[in-house]
Amino acid sequence: MLKNIVAKISDRFPAEAVHAHCDGPCGVYDPADARIKAEAVLSMTKKILDLGAPDTVEKANTFARYTAIKEEQAQKTKEELLILWTDYFKPVHLEKYPDLHDTFWKATKLCSACKVEVSLEHANELMAAVEKVHNMFWATKDRVVNFYKAS
Amino acid sequence: MLKNIVAKISDRFPAEAVHAHCDGPCGVYDPADARIKAEAVLSMTKKILDLGAPDTVEKANTFARYTAIKEEQAQKTKEELLILWTDYFKPVHLEKYPDLHDTFWKATKLCSACKVEVSLEHANELMAAVEKVHNMFWATKDRVVNFYKAS
Amino acid sequence: MLKNIVAKISDRFPAEAVHAHCDGPCGVYDPADARIKAEAVLSMTKKILDLGAPDTVEKANTFARYTAIKEEQAQKTKEELLILWTDYFKPVHLEKYPDLHDTFWKATKLCSACKVEVSLEHANELMAAVEKVHNMFWATKDRVVNFYKAS
Amino acid sequence: MLKNIVAKISDRFPAEAVHAHCDGPCGVYDPADARIKAEAVLSMTKKILDLGAPDTVEKANTFARYTAIKEEQAQKTKEELLILWTDYFKPVHLEKYPDLHDTFWKATKLCSACKVEVSLEHANELMAAVEKVHNMFWATKDRVVNFYKAS
Amino acid sequence: MLKNIVAKISDRFPAEAVHAHCDGPCGVYDPADARIKAEAVLSMTKKILDLGAPDTVEKANTFARYTAIKEEQAQKTKEELLILWTDYFKPVHLEKYPDLHDTFWKATKLCSACKVEVSLEHANELMAAVEKVHNMFWATKDRVVNFYKAS
Amino acid sequence: MLKNIVAKISDRFPAEAVHAHCDGPCGVYDPADARIKAEAVLSMTKKILDLGAPDTVEKANTFARYTAIKEEQAQKTKEELLILWTDYFKPVHLEKYPDLHDTFWKATKLCSACKVEVSLEHANELMAAVEKVHNMFWATKDRVVNFYKAS
Numbered sequence: 063m064l065k066n067i068v069a070k071i072s073d074r075f076p077a078e079a080v081h082a083h084c085d086g087p088c089g090v091y092d093p094a095d096a097r098i099k100a101e102a103v104l105s106m107t108k109k110i111l112d113l114g115a116p117d118t119v120e121k122a123n124t125f126a127r128y129t130a131i132k133e134e135q136a137q138k139t140k141e142e143l144l145i146l147w148t149d150y151f152k153p154v155h156l157e158k159y160p161d162l163h164d165t166f167w168k169a170t171k172l173c174s175a176c177k178v179e180v181s182l183e184h185a186n187e188l189m190a191a192v193e194k195v196h197n198m199f200w201a202t203k204d205r206v207v208n209f210y211k212a213s
Numbered sequence: 214m215l216k217n218i219v220a221k222i223s224d225r226f227p228a229e230a231v232h233a234h235c236d237g238p239c240g241v242y243d244p245a246d247a248r249i250k251a252e253a254v255l256s257m258t259k260k261i262l263d264l265g266a267p268d269t270v271e272k273a274n275t276f277a278r279y280t281a282i283k284e285e286q287a288q289k290t291k292e293e294l295l296i297l298w299t300d301y302f303k304p305v306h307l308e309k310y311p312d313l314h315d316t317f318w319k320a321t322k323l324c325s326a327c328k329v330e331v332s333l334e335h336a337n338e339l340m341a342a343v344e345k346v347h348n349m350f351w352a353t354k355d356r357v358v359n360f361y362k363a364s
Numbered sequence: 365m366l367k368n369i370v371a372k373i374s375d376r377f378p379a380e381a382v383h384a385h386c387d388g389p390c391g392v393y394d395p396a397d398a399r400i401k402a403e404a405v406l407s408m409t410k411k412i413l414d415l416g417a418p419d420t421v422e423k424a425n426t427f428a429r430y431t432a433i434k435e436e437q438a439q440k441t442k443e444e445l446l447i448l449w450t451d452y453f454k455p456v457h458l459e460k461y462p463d464l465h466d467t468f469w470k471a472t473k474l475c476s477a478c479k480v481e482v483s484l485e486h487a488n489e490l491m492a493a494v495e496k497v498h499n500m501f502w503a504t505k506d507r508v509v510n511f512y513k514a515s
Numbered sequence: 516m517l518k519n520i521v522a523k524i525s526d527r528f529p530a531e532a533v534h535a536h537c538d539g540p541c542g543v544y545d546p547a548d549a550r551i552k553a554e555a556v557l558s559m560t561k562k563i564l565d566l567g568a569p570d571t572v573e574k575a576n577t578f579a580r581y582t583a584i585k586e587e588q589a590q591k592t593k594e595e596l597l598i599l600w601t602d603y604f605k606p607v608h609l610e611k612y613p614d615l616h617d618t619f620w621k622a623t624k625l626c627s628a629c630k631v632e633v634s635l636e637h638a639n640e641l642m643a644a645v646e647k648v649h650n651m652f653w654a655t656k657d658r659v660v661n662f663y664k665a666s
Numbered sequence: 667m668l669k670n671i672v673a674k675i676s677d678r679f680p681a682e683a684v685h686a687h688c689d690g691p692c693g694v695y696d697p698a699d700a701r702i703k704a705e706a707v708l709s710m711t712k713k714i715l716d717l718g719a720p721d722t723v724e725k726a727n728t729f730a731r732y733t734a735i736k737e738e739q740a741q742k743t744k745e746e747l748l749i750l751w752t753d754y755f756k757p758v759h760l761e762k763y764p765d766l767h768d769t770f771w772k773a774t775k776l777c778s779a780c781k782v783e784v785s786l787e788h789a790n791e792l793m794a795a796v797e798k799v800h801n802m803f804w805a806t807k808d809r810v811v812n813f814y815k816a817s
Numbered sequence: 818m819l820k821n822i823v824a825k826i827s828d829r830f831p832a833e834a835v836h837a838h839c840d841g842p843c844g845v846y847d848p849a850d851a852r853i854k855a856e857a858v859l860s861m862t863k864k865i866l867d868l869g870a871p872d873t874v875e876k877a878n879t880f881a882r883y884t885a886i887k888e889e890q891a892q893k894t895k896e897e898l899l900i901l902w903t904d905y906f907k908p909v910h911l912e913k914y915p916d917l918h919d920t921f922w923k924a925t926k927l928c929s930a931c932k933v934e935v936s937l938e939h940a941n942e943l944m945a946a947v948e949k950v951h952n953m954f955w956a957t958k959d960r961v962v963n964f965y966k967a968s
Contacts, residue, residue: 090857092967094849102845116424122720123784126733129428144295148321163314170299180425210962212847241404243514245396253392267877273569274633277582280881331878358512363394418726431730446597450623465616472601482727543706545816547698555694575871576935579884663811665696748899752925767918774903 096142106132140173247293257283398444408434442475549595593626700746710736744777851897895928
């Protein structure tokens with residue numbers, strides 16, 4: 063069934079045209095972009111939980127900033143992941159990773175969950191999802207790139 | 214195989230939690246957002262082809278504007294489509310539409326193709342892809358909404 | 365008096381130049397863009413009223429997101445309306461609709477009111493204002509387009 | 516007739532509620548924001564005319580940048596003007612300046628003309644329109660503020 | 667020591683190339699852009715302090731808006747200042763104002779402080795920093811431009 | 818002299834207050850953000866030089882996209898660098914790296930040069946400047962992080 067999908071898509075974007083269809087600067091994709099933002103989501107989630115309910119002017123100012131940064135960074139994590147899914151990954155990769163779509167769908171839904179909730183569990187799962195994408199991505203390039211955290 | 218994917222995802226986002234995971238104002242999704250932008254991509258593609266190579270100051274100014282609008286609107290079409298894919302569609306819909314991922318992947322790759330090229334064929338295919346999403350979307354809501362074009 | 369204004373403007377933007385002065389892709393204007401955003405404003409207003417004051421971490425996170433979405437969508441409603449007013453509508457339309465300026469001024473001031481307040485009344489009035497613009501717009505094109513709501 | 520419009524609007528936004536409907540930081544409006552952007556439009560228009568058609572890599576790079584800056588600054592001029600029209604000016608001002616709507620409509624249409632064309636004449640007219648708004652604005656505050664140019 | 671830095675930089679960007687390296691429309695820099703935003707930061711800071719902790723729906727909506735505006739305007743003040751530092755000021759100015767870097771570093775750090783805190787003291791210091799930049803800027807152009815406040 | 822600057826600034830932002838003045842999620846700074854964007858600038862510069870003058874519709878479309886991406890990525894490189902300079906680096910670091918300001922000033926001026934020109938030399942120098950910042954940054958954290966390129 064997935065073979066059919068791959069076949070149908072390959073047919074539509076024939077191998078020789080694939081590179082011309084990439085809409086950005088080929089070769090400068092890097093999942094580190096998504097990882098940095100996901101780290102910020104995790105960091106902000108922790109800080110919000112530490113801060114507690116906003117019952118003074120100072121805490122309300124800080125709470126507003128922390129949630130806005132969490133929202134923005136979760137959105138950017140989602141965007142960076144989707145750039146990889148729509149622009150970098152090609153039918154040939156889907157053949158190798160049949161759970162490609164599933165992986166990205168779940169990862170982007172985790173970004174939404176991290177916005178909606180203040181959940182350490184989901185923020186950690188998002189980091190794990192980004193690490194999975196990191197490994198999948200560099201494997202397609204036959205390169206070993208260390209997954210590190212900035213914080 | 215797809216059943217397995219659905220099962221795995223359903224497991225992760227249990228039915229009762231689904232609505233809480235939606236990260237926007239439930240019920241205000243509308244594929245018309247994507248359709249309007251895709252119409253602009255098609256319109257700009259036609260205008261660029263009519264204009265021809267930018268060999269005077271006036272034509273170069275117009276050409277720059279048309280390509281920038283085409284780029285921006287193709288990007289927005291992509292974003293509007295991805296909001297539907299990541300936020301609106303749930304595992305239960307995937308069960309009903311096994312080609313859900315494939316449909317969106319191809320549609321977003323068409324957005325990129327419309328940026329990279331000045332292609333009437335691809336711009337028309339993008340309109341068709343958006344119409345397919347329109348039908349799929351309203352069917353999930355058991356509503357009949359007419360697909361019209363503004364231009 | 366209004367005739368004088370029309371005459372003065374018509375003089376400045378003579379009929380044959382009008383289309384060249386439109387700064388976007390002619391024919392792809394659609395008030396649906398404004399309607400979708402106005403629906404989101406109304407939806408968010410209801411949700412904020414249902415939620416109540418933000419006295420826990422979870423509610424404060426949700427409250428912050430709801431007000432930010434309301435703010436953003438009210439701003440976008442305003443922008444979509446102003447695109448119609450500044451780019452689509454021409455002196456010839458003002459002649460037919462002498463309250464054109466008044467209609468848009470009030471509609472955009474309602475967008476501001478929906479930001480400043482959490483008011484069901486004003487959010488409903490904004491929806492009505494958008495519907496009035498929808499009717500006015502399609503009438504200028506001699507087309508009948510159904511006004512529906514996505515939610 | 517205009518009196519009627521004013522009356523109708525005043526009725527809708529009664530005097531005592533006016534300030535609560537202002538959606539920004541009262542008192543920090545300044546037409547200098549629009550003037551700086553309009554100066555950039557004029558400057559870019561001159562530079563594009565001096566540059567000529569983009570027939571080499573270097574000139575094409577510069578041409579692309581100049582038109583993009585012109586486009587962006589004309590858009591920002593429009594936005595700054597519209598903030599004054601929708602947020603600052605109130606029914607009481609319309610009574611004093613019956614051509615308020617007309618002034619802003621023409622000024623924003625000039626912004627569009629400066630995008631669509633490479634026209635010194637329209638860029639100069641835009642500067643004049645911004646100066647008119649400057650005078651109108653400070654007169655409502657009974658303040659004398661000098662209109663200067665940065666360039 | 668600073669002379670060495672100046673020499674080294676001058677060497678890298680020789681006098682005759684300086685203008686070609688400016689990446690915007692020369693001559694349309696104006697510190698008024700930063701001043702207007704800094705005024706908004708000060709205004710919002712006062713309003714937040716007047717408002718108090720957000721313990722009702724209405725106050726929480728207003729609080730969210732005020733902090734978001736303060737954040738946005740402090741960020742824009744920072745950006746406007748940095749445009750002057752990176753694009754307008756040249757090595758020749760550093761020679762005349764040895765504390766150029768220090769002035770901008772402190773001013774931008776004050777923007778951050780105004781985001782993090784709700785501090786009248788820091789908001790007033792930011793206004794003073796912007797006035798210092800205003801004086802420094804116009805002195806390099808041998809022009810006398812009055813420093814006024816819009817509010 | 819630099820000691821005086823440091824002393825003056827330290828005085829203003831006393832050690833114990835420093836962390837509270839950081840306006841983002843502490844610990845999630847990573848120069849990789851700037852490196853990815855600088856790589857894109859270099860890649861686009863090469864592609865523009867390979868493409869040549871835009872004398873057909875297809876080439877003009879591609880040229881417009883390449884220069885827009887170069888412009889955007891150079892701007893983002895600048896912004897990422899400035900986030901490090903204004904938010905991460907503190908007076909204590911200036912003491913250790915007396916050429917801190919100079920390093921960032923030159924690096925951001927290189928971003929502008931890469932916009933203004935289509936210069937392989939400057940794009941390569943920008944990569945080198947980003948690598949210098951990378952080394953300086955991780956040294957302040959006593960961590961060894963490998964500098965790699967994604968392309």
